[in-house]
Amino acid sequence: MPTRRQMDEAEIRQQVDKMVQGLRAKDLEALRPLYTTDVVSFDVEPPLQHVGIAAKLANWTKVFTFFQDLTYEVRDLTVTVGDDVAFGHGFGRLGGTLKNGTATSGMWVRVTFCFRKLDGDWSIAHDQVSVPFDVSSGEGATGLES
Known part of the structure; x- marks a missing residue:
């Protein structure tokens, strides 16, 4: 029989899967319940943080x-x-077909998710996306595969 921690981990992984499905469908209403109302996001674009x-x-x-x-x-x-x-970390890649018809496979970025269990459900309270960079040039290292 699975432990409580194993069941929680499975639920968290399901939440991440729901996020992936919501993004692929471009469905904001599918994404909304996955986040806390006070989520703090450190994304790759300005500003430094997105709150709420x-x-x-x-x-x-x-x-x-x-x-x-x-x-x-x-x-x-x-x-x-x-x-x-709970927290999770891994790699994410956003790609697809742009509105102008250009296909892009995107690039791998580092992702971190922090979850809170509220009323029995795991929700994303914080996420962070980062791109490694070359310190000497200040340029993002966007072609990394591992």
Whole structure:
């Protein structure tokens, strides 16, 4: 029989899968319940932080405006679970067909998710996306595969 921690980890992984499905469908209403209302997001574009569910969904709306079709994947997700908080880290890649018809496979970025268990459900309370960069040039290292 699975332990409570194993069941929680499975639920968290399902939440990440729901996020991936919501992004691929460009469905803001599918994404909304996955985040806490006070979510703090450190995304790859300005400003330094996006605070609250409205800001997070506005950021996804902006992404959706660039894509005709969108793909998103999460790879190598590791999850650590506590009683009412958890975190996961791995790699994400956003790609698809842009509105102008250009196909892009995107680039791998580092992703971190922090979850809170509220009323029995795991929700994303914080996420962070980062691009490695070359310190000497200040340029993002966007072609990395591992």
